[in-house]
Amino acid sequence: MNVVEPALDGQTGLMAQSCDHALAASVATEAGAMLVEIRERMFNAGAGTWEVRDTGDMEAHRLIMNRLSEARPGDAILSEEGRDDHGRLSAERVWIVDPLDGTREYSEPGRSDWAVHVALVEGGIPTAGAVALPAVGQTLCTDPEPSLPAASGGRPRIVVSRSRPPAAAIIVAQALDAELMTLGSAGAKAMAVVLGMADIYAHSGGQYEWDNCAPVAVARAAGLHASRCDGSELEYNFADPWLPDVLICRREFAADSLEALRKVIEGEA
Numbered sequence: 001m002n003v004v005e006p007a008l009d010g011q012t013g014l015m016a017q018s019c020d021h022a023l024a025a026s027v028a029t030e031a032g033a034m035l036v037e038i039r040e041r042m043f044n045a046g047a048g049t050w051e052v053r054d055t056g057d058m059e060a061h062r063l064i065m066n067r068l069s070e071a072r073p074g075d076a077i078l079s080e081e082g083r084d085d086h087g088r089l090s091a092e093r094v095w096i097v098d099p100l101d102g103t104r105e106y107s108e109p110g111r112s113d114w115a116v117h118v119a120l121v122e123g124g125i126p127t128a129g130a131v132a133l134p135a136v137g138q139t140l141c142t143d144p145e146p147s148l149p150a151a152s153g154g155r156p157r158i159v160v161s162r163s164r165p166p167a168a169a170i171i172v173a174q175a176l177d178a179e180l181m182t183l184g185s186a187g188a189k190a191m192a193v194v195l196g197m198a199d200i201y202a203h204s205g206g207q208y209e210w211d212n213c214a215p216v217a218v219a220r221a222a223g224l225h226a227s228r229c230d231g232s233e234l235e236y237n238f239a240d241p242w243l244p245d246v247l248i249c250r251r252e253f254a255a256d257s258l259e260a261l262r263k264v265i266e267g268e269a
Contacts, residue, residue, distance in 0.1 A: 016128035020120050021143035024130040024214070027067045028118040028141075031060045031099060032134025035106065035116070043109055053100075053107035057081055060099035060116065068095050068118075075120075078241065080210045086239060094121045094237045098210040102185025112136050115187030117214035124235040129217030131187045140191055145221035148250075149196030155179050156253055159189040159198035168204035168229050168245055168261060175260030176200075176253065190215035190248050194222045200249040200257060204229060209241040216248065225254035229261045 035056045042052045061081035068077055076088035077095045088094045095118065100106055102114030112135035119129035130141035140146050156178040160169045165180060173180060181198060183189045186207060192198040203212075213236050216226045228234060229245040249257055 016120055016122070016142070018143060020128040021130075021141055023068075023071055024118040024120060024128050025139050025141040027064055028116045028130040028132035028214075029134075029139045030067065031063050031118075032116045032132035032139070034063060035060055035100060036134045039106065039109075049107040053103045056106055057100045057103060064097050064099050064116075064118065068097075078210065078237070080208065084241075088237060089239060091237075092122060095119065096121055096126075096210050096213040096236055098187070098214070101187040101211065105184035105188075111184065113184035113188035115185050115191070117187055117210060119214035119217050121213065121236045124237055126213050126217035126220075126236065129214040129221075131191055131214050131218050133188065133191060140194055140218050140222075142217050142221040145223075146194050146218065148194065148222045148224065151199075151250065151252065152196065156199040157181050157197075158200045158202060159183050159192045161189075166202070166204045167264075168202040168247070169200075171260050171264050172200060172202045172257045176256055186211045187215050190219055193224060193248055193250070194219055200247075200253055202229065202245075202247050202249070202257065202261070204245040207243050207246065209236050209238070209243055212243065212246045212248075216246070219248045223251070225249050225251050227258075229258075230265055231258045231262070 038056050075093045076091035079097045081099055098117040101117050105111040105114040116132040119126045128142050132139040156176050158169050158173050158178045158180050160180050162182045189201045193201050216234055219226045226248045229247050
């Protein structure tokens with residue numbers, strides 16, 4: 001199967017400025033640091049998990065909205081926690097953010113598999129982005145791009161949710177004789193591939209644009225394959241921000257993963 005890779009920024013004529021990459025990284029990092037402080041302080045004060053989760057979510061949203069609005073007053077913003085202004089649909093530049101990806105994990109003391117997503121979209125394509133992993137003090141961004149570790153060898157590793165693995169992951173795991181490993185948020189799972197902890201992140205069953213926009217931007221910057229499960233382009237900033245599926249993986253596993261998924265999609269398996 002020939003894999004057609006999605007166009008990169010330079011091939012679309014779109015190019016984020018260096019300051020956009022830096023802004024995404026700094027805003028994600030600052031929001032993440034605040035979330036760490038909120039969680040520790042509130043749990044120490046005896047707050048319940050729901051209170052910690054909701055407070056962190058809204059405070060991170062406010063911080064990100066304020067920072068982006070101040071730095072880029074002419075840009076539109078789509079945030080999971082904000083009111084959707086459909087004026088963004090005609091905007092040239094749209095920031096798509098998830099202030100707290102993995103609220104369940106965040107609200108469990110000691111868990112580190114949650115994230116903060118900040119991405120810039122131009123013409124439907126992510127051109128800059130950052131994913132902060134605050135509990136481990138790490139932010140991965142599009143510039144400087146992450147350095148992808150060498151392949152580990154052995155059986156491919158597919159990262160899935162702690163609950164029921166999605167159908168896409170099971171299909172790919174069976175086709176590639178891969179082993180499953182569990183993590184929490186979408187950002188944490190995608191960054192596990194970027195960091196070399198896993199090889200493939202295949203998700204079906206639906207996400208929203210803010211769930212994978214920044215992870216896709218960072219994954220592509222690292223040299224990974226990122227597409228829909230049928231191999232088509234991942235596009236963003238639609239009126240309905242629902243995205244059915246995503247595949248992020250090392251390039252050496254892209255063709256076989258897409259072939260396995262294609263057979264099921266076309267009813268051949």
